[in-house]
Amino acid sequence: MAASTNRQILLVETPKGKLGPEHFRLAEAPVPTPGDGEVLLRVRLISLDAANRAWMQGATYREAVTAGTVMAGGAIAEVVESKAPGFSAGDLVFAETGWQDYAALLGKRLVKVPKIEPMTRLLSVYGIAGLTAYFGLLNIANPKAGETVVVSAAAGSVGSIVGQIAKIKGCRAVGIAGGQAKCDWLVKDLGFDAAVDYKSGSLFKALKEAAPKGIDVYFDNVGGDILEACLFQMNNGGRVACCGAISAYDGAAPPAGPRGVPGLIVVKRLTLKGFIVTDFFAEREKAMADLVSWVGAGKLKVEEDVIDGLESTPRALIGLLAGENRGKRMVRVT
Numbered sequence: 250m251a252a253s254t255n256r257q258i259l260l261v262e263t264p265k266g267k268l269g270p271e272h273f274r275l276a277e278a279p280v281p282t283p284g285d286g287e288v289l290l291r292v293r294l295i296s297l298d299a300a301n302r303a304w305m306q307g308a309t310y311r312e313a314v315t316a317g318t319v320m321a322g323g324a325i326a327e328v329v330e331s332k333a334p335g336f337s338a339g340d341l342v343f344a345e346t347g348w349q350d351y352a353a354l355l356g357k358r359l360v361k362v363p364k365i366e367p368m369t370r371l372l373s374v375y376g377i378a379g380l381t382a383y384f385g386l387l388n389i390a391n392p393k394a395g396e397t398v399v400v401s402a403a404a405g406s407v408g409s410i411v412g413q414i415a416k417i418k419g420c421r422a423v424g425i426a427g428g429q430a431k432c433d434w435l436v437k438d439l440g441f442d443a444a445v446d447y448k449s450g451s452l453f454k455a456l457k458e459a460a461p462k463g464i465d466v467y468f469d470n471v472g473g474d475i476l477e478a479c480l481f482q483m484n485n486g487g488r489v490a491c492c493g494a495i496s497a498y499d500g501a502a503p504p505a506g507p508r509g510v511p512g513l514i515v516v517k518r519l520t521l522k523g524f525i526v527t528d529f530f531a532e533r534e535k536a537m538a539d540l541v542s543w544v545g546a547g548k549l550k551v552e553e554d555v556i557d558g559l560e561s562t563p564r565a566l567i568g569l570l571a572g573e574n575r576g577k578r579m580v581r582v583t
């Protein structure tokens with residue numbers, strides 16, 4: 250049974266600089282009524298993604314999020330009422346519901362997901378984060394046993410899985426993360442070979458020590474200075490999987506750069522390739538089978554950071570951009 254009120258988090262203003270709580274407002278609206286072909290969804294878990302902030306900067310692989318609308322975001326949601334073929338009350342789906350309690354969406358925009366426990370896994374290792382790590386590393390960068398794989402935002406949802414898959418594939422895994430505590434966790438708990446704190450001292454020098462044979466694969470989640478430091482240490486024939494550019498998402502326009510482009514790309518015969526996880530959805534079954542088996546065998550550890558309450562969503566995103574999270578951050582709505 251749906252409640253009569255739908256709480257919604259609105260983006261009231263597009264941020265010019267850093268994202269803050271003042272850019273959001275909690276509002277109430279009636280629970281929507283599904284039309285023909287639509288499904289009424291009750292939002293259970295909202296995915297917090299660095300990309301939420303990038304969408305405020307303009308159109309990307311999706312349209313921009315504009316001021317005065319419900320903040321966009323993906324979620325695991327439960328079907329309350331269905332007027333679309335193939336969906337019944339109680340089904341779980343992944344959908345772009347936005348930050349609200351209820352949404353009415355066309356059935357064709359929903360992806361049915363299995364009922365697994367804990368449900369949070371549907372947003373972490375078996376959700377976009379796990380699949381992005383899997384396809385970005387294996388399909389884009391193609392690491393070989395014995396090679397050195399470096400990943401930035403390594404303690405985050407995608408990065409923490411990238412390093413572990415690199416280990417599973419017999420590579421040396423090096424993480425770049427903010428703070429000693431995150432670096433210790435990557436090495437001691439997740440089995441990375443080394444981790445570098447980009448917030449302390451010289452990243453370039455620390456990276457050279459952590460990757461003494463140079464970098465064969467760099468999985469780039471951040472862009473900017475960290476990409477530059479890695480480019481200079483890439484081995485000939487190295488591959489860079491361009492996954493995201495979080496250093497440029499939250500604040501004023503970044504300075505030009507990185508240096509070394511295109512010179513280093515030419516001289517070192519590098520390949521830099523961007524991707525969006527959905528490019529590989531046709532291969533999702535195989536990826537999922539691998540992820541399930543690695544988790545089951547204890548080779549892939551899952552870290553989740555679950556925050557309660559729809560009203561907490563703005564501060565959860567602001568905190569993610571500031572590096573508060575370890576592993577996949579999400580908000581439990583109900």
Ligand SMILES: NC(=O)c1ccc[n+]([C@@H]2O[C@H](COP(=O)([O-])OP(=O)(O)OC[C@H]3O[C@@H](n4cnc5c(N)ncnc54)[C@H](OP(=O)(O)O)[C@@H]3O)[C@@H](O)[C@H]2O)c1
Nearest residue numbers: 298299402405406407426427470493494495496525526572
């Ligand atoms: N291509 C795709 O299909 C796809 C799909 C999903 C996600 N992504 C990308 O994957 C990346 C990770 O996103 P996520 O949503 O999973 O977030 P996340 O990695 O769980 O969290 C973001 C982390 O980024 C780090 N960070 C923030 N600002 C930084 C900076 N200026 N320099 C270096 N590190 C910084 C913070 O950790 P520290 O404490 O270490 O700073 C923070 O915890 C993003 O670039 C996102 O756009 C791409």
